[in-house]
Amino acid sequence: MTAGHAAQGAGTARPLLNRRLAGFGTTIFAEMSALAQRTGAINLGQGFPDTDGPESVREAAVRALRDGRGNQYPPGPGIPELRTAVAEHQRRFYGLEFDPDTEVLVTAGATEALAAALLALVEPGDEVIALEPYYDSYAACIALAGGTRVPVTLRPSGDTFRLDLDELRDAVTDRTRLILLNTPHNPTGTVLGRDELAAVAELCVERGLLAVTDEVYEHMVFEGEHLPLVSFPGMRERTVTISSAGKTFSFTGWKVGWVTGTPELVTAVRSAKQYLTYVSAGPFQYAVAEALALPDAHYRELNTGLRARRDLLADGLRSAGFGVFRTAGTYFLTADIRTLPGQDGKEGRGAADGVAFCLALPERCGVVAVPTQVFYDHEAAGAPYVRFAFCKREDVLREAAERLRAGR
Numbered sequence: 001m002t003a004g005h006a007a008q009g010a011g012t013a014r015p016l017l018n019r020r021l022a023g024f025g026t027t028i029f030a031e032m033s034a035l036a037q038r039t040g041a042i043n044l045g046q047g048f049p050d051t052d053g054p055e056s057v058r059e060a061a062v063r064a065l066r067d068g069r070g071n072q073y074p075p076g077p078g079i080p081e082l083r084t085a086v087a088e089h090q091r092r093f094y095g096l097e098f099d100p101d102t103e104v105l106v107t108a109g110a111t112e113a114l115a116a117a118l119l120a121l122v123e124p125g126d127e128v129i130a131l132e133p134y135y136d137s138y139a140a141c142i143a144l145a146g147g148t149r150v151p152v153t154l155r156p157s158g159d160t161f162r163l164d165l166d167e168l169r170d171a172v173t174d175r176t177r178l179i180l181l182n183t184p185h186n187p188t189g190t191v192l193g194r195d196e197l198a199a200v201a202e203l204c205v206e207r208g209l210l211a212v213t214d215e216v217y218e219h220m221v222f223e224g225e226h227l228p229l230v231s232f233p234g235m236r237e238r239t240v241t242i243s244s245a246g247k248t249f250s251f252t253g254w255k256v257g258w259v260t261g262t263p264e265l266v267t268a269v270r271s272a273k274q275y276l277t278y279v280s281a282g283p284f285q286y287a288v289a290e291a292l293a294l295p296d297a298h299y300r301e302l303n304t305g306l307r308a309r310r311d312l313l314a315d316g317l318r319s320a321g322f323g324v325f326r327t328a329g330t331y332f333l334t335a336d337i338r339t340l341p342g343q344d345g346k347e348g349r350g351a352a353d354g355v356a357f358c359l360a361l362p363e364r365c366g367v368v369a370v371p372t373q374v375f376y377d378h379e380a381a382g383a384p385y386v387r388f389a390f391c392k393r394e395d396v397l398r399e400a401a402e403r404l405r406a407g408r
C-alpha cells in the first residue's frame, strides 16, 4: 500500500484524496520552504513581509484581546465596526457606496473569500476564466466547486505581461459562468488599465457573466492606478470584490479579508462561507477596523517603501544577469532566466527550466525563488520565469542580490 491509498479490503484500494483535489496534494512551496530551512537560504519565495505592520494596529489587537472584544464568536457577517470601516474605505478610495449591513462580508483572509465565492457561484460543468499565471488557490477552488478552469495567458510584451483582449473574448463560451480577475496581478506585477478593464466589463455585460475580482494588492500600485472592476458600467450588480487586510496592513498571519457586492451576491458567498469557518479572527477584526481608518500617509508610505524595495531588487537581479520584467504593482518581480549563462538553450545546453533552476538555487546561491511555471496550465509558457518577492527588509534584499551575483 502506498501512502496515497487506503486499505479497503482485498483489491479495492482507492486514492485517499478526493478526486477533485487530485494533483493538488503537495505544492512546490512545501518543497522550497524545506529547502530554504535546510540550506539557510534567504526566502524570497513566499510573499509575506518580514516586518510587521503599524504598531498602533498591533496595539489595537492587544487591546481588543484584553478587553474581551472578539474572544467569542463574532457575528457571522463580521463585526459591524469592521463592515462600516470597509464601506468607508470603498467610498474614500474609489467613491463606491456599499451598505455595511447587507453588502459587506468579513472572511478568513482573501483565501476564504475566493473559496466561498467560487463554491457559491460555480456549478459542476461551469467554466471559470482566470488569468494565467494564476494564484495557486484558484485552480484548487475551481476544482472543488466542480468547475472547469479556462486559463487566459498573460503574454510577455517588451518588459511587461499583457492581457490579450481577443484571447479573453475567444475564451468565453456558453458554459462560462464567471471571470476571476486579479489586478494588480500576482505573479506578473501587471496592473490592468482603464481600457482593458472597460473591455472586460463590456464582455461580462454582453455575455451575462459574473466577475470575481481579487484586489488584495489594491494599495501596492507603483505605476498607474488601481481601478476596481465593479466601478465600470454594468458591473455593480455582477461583481464580487475581494480584499485582504493581511496584504494591505502587513499582517498576513491574521487572515482578515472581506467581500463587497450586492446583497444577493454577498448572501450567496456567505452561504458557503458560514460552513467553511463560520467566523474567524475576532479580536483582529477590531484592529483591522482601526487600521482601515489610518490616514492617507500610511497608505502612501506603504507604497513608497515597497516601490523602493522593488527598485532595489530589480537592480540587483539585473546586475546578477537576469532579465527583469517591470512590476507595476504587488510584492513580486518576475525574472527571465534565459539571459543567464547555461540557461539560454544555445550551444547544446538545455532550454531554460525555472523549476530545475529554483530547486538548485538555494544550494548554489543561498536564495529561494518560485518557478512561475507552477502557476500555469500551459507550463511551457512559464518555463523561463521565476518569481522573487521584494516585501522584505532592504538589507535582506541587498544580501540576496549579492549572493545571486556571486553565485551565478
Ligand SMILES: *Cc1c(COP(=O)(O)O)cnc(C)c1O
Pocket (backbone or CB within 6 Å): 047, 108, 109, 110, 111, 112, 135, 182, 186, 214, 216, 243, 244, 245, 246, 247, 252, 255, 256, 257
Ligand atoms: C496573498 C494572496 C491572497 C490571499 O490573501 P489572504 O488574505 O492572505 O488570504 C489572495 N490572492 C492573491 C493574488 C494573493 O497574492
